[in-house]
Amino acid sequence: MCGIWAIFGSEVNVSTLWHNSLKIAHRGPDAFRIENVNHLKNCCMAFYHLAVVDDTFGIQPMRLHSLPHLWMIYNGEIYYQKLIQQQFGFDFETNSDGEVILHLYNHGGIEFAAQHLDGVFAFVLLDTLKRKVYVGRDTFGVRPAFCLVEDGFLAVCSEAKGLLGLAQCSNDQSVDIQPFPPGHVETYSLDQGGKAKLEEVKRFHQIGDMPKYKTMAPALVDSISTNIRNLLDAAVKKRLMANRPIGCLLSGGLDSSLVTALVVKNAKEMGIKYKIRTFATGMPGSTDIKAARKVADFLGTEHHEVFFSEKEGVQALGDVITCLENYDIITVRAAVGMYLVSKYISEKTxxxxxxxxxxxxxxxxGYMYFHNAPSADDADVESRRLLDVLYRYDVLRVDRTTARWGLEVRVPFLDHQFTSYYLSIDPKLRQPKDGIEKHLLRSAFENERLIPNDILWRPKEGFSDGVSSEKRSWHCVIKEFVAPRVNDEDLKNAPKTFLCNPPSSKESYFFRQLFEDQFPGRPFWIPYYWRPKWSQTEDPSARMLKHYKYM
Known part of the structure; x- marks a missing residue:
């Protein structure tokens, strides 16, 4: 995980603005560099480096001897860059996986470059010869990027907080910060004064479409189950590229358990000598802690259990909301455990x-409300909709809570080949079956003995629920904490106080207050509150749904 920050066309001396970049220093604790672009007016790039693949040459802005007119800052991982190098005959100058972006752009342009990237990324690329700036982000928005654009001023940053206060550089004080859309590249031209003008917006990859790049993914066969296993295994294997120790967040649910099992299997096959570390978090009595312990014992990992008290959990809410730049109820609830376990990983390992x-x-x-979908086609539409907004909710949560503590997260379920294949399967086969969500995924691994069978078929337990015991849910703890801190009159007037996404409960009101303290007037950073569809409950906790059942 790294942090990128860039500004173009500032009317204020850039040397007075770079301090804003310090707000994302946590994303790259290993090194820092900031550079004014030579012979271009009012252009500046800053980079915070987390050394994972290339410790020596990964520092940015990146420039190559063979392409000195190109400058780039980039956060992400590109897999199989050596395959691209062989395919096009590129001469690499570093061991950095990001270098391939510069060569691909030079070979075929920015859209061509983005379409040939197997990985996750957010980048800013400057071509000083053409006086063009290009901004791009991966298909699911796994790597974050925010933009501020107005009246010739362009600013880009990994997190919105690094752009706060920069609107004063523009002539229009109403300018605001927006998340850069995933799966897109944008082109800006620079005039002689360094002013930026948007020229073109292109979506280079649609969710569900097969990627255009060459791949080392296994060939498809007639068996759906075999394809699911092979593609997920390949997705995990390619993400093991690292010169730093690897671990897994393990909740004991199906998803994290499968990923962990495949990490352990592939690590052994690749000759990684150390034990893979696993990390589970929760309060005393946590259902996740119990399930994760069972998986860790089965796999033989170096397992860590990170407990937190109710007091520690609620006391972290303010820091979590600042970290997330988000006030969505389920996102905040689920982020607390991930924030605290990431803190432990950073400080203790x-x-x-x-x-x-x-x-x-x-x-x-996998969400339980899919049991209530009117039809397979409706469920398919909902699945794709969720994938399209992931970058504002779960993907945002896992990025921010880990990056806050200088960690780099990898999410193999969002691999291009895996997702495109899975979405191509008949929607009827992807629905819950026999009262069990994710039945197709579970059945694909049924006879593989990768994880204990009762874990393979363990019912869905939301991360914000599993951190707590069966007798006292985490959402109940939070509601008790906020109840005396929000009065009834304020809640009643919430629709007048907050015109965008008005809170409807004391919990959501409390979260919104904490958010507004740090990010006033920016409620549009989330489009709506996450809610279960086709359900009678308004609370996003899975434990409130009729399909919910414990292990």
Whole structure:
């Protein structure tokens, strides 16, 4: 995980603005560099480096001897860059996986470059000869990017907080910060004064479409189950590229358990000598802690259990909301445990690369409300909708809570080949079956003995629920904490106080207050509150749904 920050066309001396970039220093604790672009007026790039693949040459802005007119800052991982190098005959100058972006752009342009990237990324690329700036982000928005654009001023940053206060550089004080759309590249031209003008917006990859690049993914066969296993296994294997210790967030649910099992299997096959570390978090009596312990014992990992008290959990809410730049109820609830376990990993271990199971519920219809879908086609539409907004909710959560502590997260369920294949399967086969969500995914691994069978068929337990015991849910703890802190009159007037996404409960009101303290007037950073569809309950907790059942 790294942090990128860039500004173009500032009317204020850029040397007075770079301090804004310090707000994302946590994303790259290993090195820092900031550079004014030579012979271009009012252009500046800053980079915070987390050394994972290339410790020596990964520092940015990146420039190559063979392409000195190109400058780039980039956060992400590109897999199989050596395959691209062989395919096009590129001469690499570094060991950095990001270098391939510069060569691909020079070979075929920015859209061509983005379409040939197997990985996750957010980048800013400057071509000083053409006086063009290009901004791009991966298909699911796994790597974050925010933009501020107005009246010739362009600013880009990994997190919105790094752009706060920069609107004063523009002539229009109403300018605001927006997330850069995933799966897109944008082109800006620079005039002689360094002013930026938007020229073109292109979507280079649609969710569900097969990628255009060459791949080392296994060939498809007639068996759906075999294809699911092979593609998920390949998705995990390619993400093991790292020179730093690897670990897994393990909740004991299906998604994290499968990912962990495949990490352990592939690590052994690749000759990785150390034990893979697993990390589970929760309060005393946590259902996740119990299930994760069972999986860790089965796989023989170096397992860590990170407990937190109710007091520690609620006291973290303010920091979590600042970290997330988000006030959605389920996102905040689920983020607390992930924030605290990431803090433990950073402070107590040397593990840096962390695998997680995000994306599986959206892709594989794992949420319990999918049981109530009117039809297979309706369920398919909902699955794709969730994938399209992941970058504002679960993907945002896992990025921010890990990056806050200098960790790099990897999410194999959002692999291009895996997702495109899974979405191509008949929607009827992807629906819950026999009262069990993600039945197709579970059945694909049924006879593989990768994880205990009762874990393979363990019912869905939301991360925000599993951190707590069966007798006292985490959402109940939060509601008790906020009840005396929000009065009834304020809640009643919430629709007048907050015109965008007005809170409807004391919990959501409390979260919104904490958010507004840090990010006033920016409620549009989330389009709506996450809610279960086709359900009678308004609370997003899975434990409130009629299909919910414990282990």
């Amino acid at each position: 040397d593990t840096v690369v962390i695998f997680s199971g995000e994306g599986a519920d959206e892709l594989c219809q």
